[in-house]
Amino acid sequence: MHSQPALAPTADADAMLARARITFDIEAAAVLGVKQRIGPSFVEAVRKTLEVRGRVVVMGMGKSGHVARKIAATLASMGTPAMFVHPAEASHGDLGMIKAVDLVLAISNSGEVEELNVILPVVKRLGVPLIAMTGRADSTLARHADIVLDSGVEKEACPLNLTPTASTAAQMALGDALAVALLDARGFGTEDFARSHPGGALGRKLLTHVSDVMRSGDAVPRVGPNASLSELMREMSAKGLGATAVVDSEGRAIGIFTDGDLRRQVDTGADLRTLKAGDVMHVGPHTLRAEALAAEAAELMERHRIASVLVVDTSGILIGALSVNDLLRAKVI
Incomplete structure (x- = not known):
């Protein structure tokens, strides 16, 4: 040696x-x-x-x-x-x-x-x-x-x-x-770079779409506007999104109700037994299309300080939902 x-x-x-x-x-x-x-x-x-x-x-x-x-x-x-x-x-x-x-x-x-x-x-x-x-x-x-x-x-x-x-x-x-x-x-450009670096952080941000990470089908929490607050809470608890969509008879997303909204209702002292989903929902929820980039969903949530967003088709029909945790698991953020 x-x-x-x-x-x-x-x-x-x-x-x-x-x-x-x-x-x-x-x-x-x-x-x-x-x-x-x-x-x-x-x-x-x-x-x-x-x-x-x-x-x-x-x-x-x-x-x-x-x-x-x-x-x-x-x-x-x-x-x-x-x-x-x-x-x-x-x-x-x-x-x-x-x-x-x-x-x-x-x-x-x-x-x-x-x-x-x-x-x-x-x-x-x-x-x-x-x-x-x-x-x-x-x-x-x-x-x-x-x-x-x-x-x-x-x-x-x-x-x-x-x-x-x-x-x-x-x-x-x-x-x-x-x-x-x-x-x-x-x-x-950046999208070309992402295609040649699909395993990197930039690749994930520019190649991952909402459809790749969203919850769909029965995993999407939803209730009608006449659902009681207890029904609404059971749906939220069962699906684990921290929110639920409120849809009309044709399945269009007309509102959203979140964990934070529930806490605020409790703080008001309202009689929760009499409330319906349509009474407590946020009308005109923030939505995205499935073909949007997942990075756009992250930017939307950050800008409006929300933890979840609904995904709709061109007719406004609810087809999915995703949360900040979904984006974290996908390493988009």
Whole structure:
């Protein structure tokens, strides 16, 4: 087993913090340098990518390969179909994954990585557009490319100026800039993002409809306007919504009565035995359609400070109901 190197006697807290701050400064300068140099080639890269009918195939070796994987994932999540192909594997069969309708984004700081450069002639023979992201405009990779994105840096944050640090930060930022510019050019919105992230919080908010979470059928508490208060209370208790709808003879929702309304009736000292549902209900209850987003139901409840809402069809017929607890269980809120 290899033992860990001994901690240098001079590696005190101040030295550690100083080195970290120098790293931030060098990497920030690298990213700002790329920002200042982007121009027509970046615009051309965006336009060329928008024309692609297939996928963006992102390639890179070593640390640039890790960046390439991240860029491919970011592109895909923002509406640009993309995948990562390892250059070494490409020359052993994976080149078959690249089609003439695709585009290759090859990443190499030096532009002289053998595993990458050996497959460039094959990529060119396929007629696949090639975008190079490199720190050297005179490199083999740059000479083969149709478009060159300059990701060069003055120096690495590594004190030995060997380990890719500032250069990978610059590549990552340039890849993010490309992905965001493509997102904007495609008009990729929050609903598109939700469809590619159905398991996330945004996906649940934008893809979950009222019909997905509402109670329906016999689970929806309802009484007629002539129901006694005791009948009304039994219905509320049996269905566990904390409220009940009041419907007319055709099933239209004409009112609602809640737990809070019951407490207020008790506080008035009224003779509860004489009251009917039609006497105590809230007329014109807040309602939603089943096709509405569940997030709209959450916003409606919050705005009116209510804990439940009724769901009706186009004729006002009661077809469902949901509560704050239903939305919480569905992780919409």
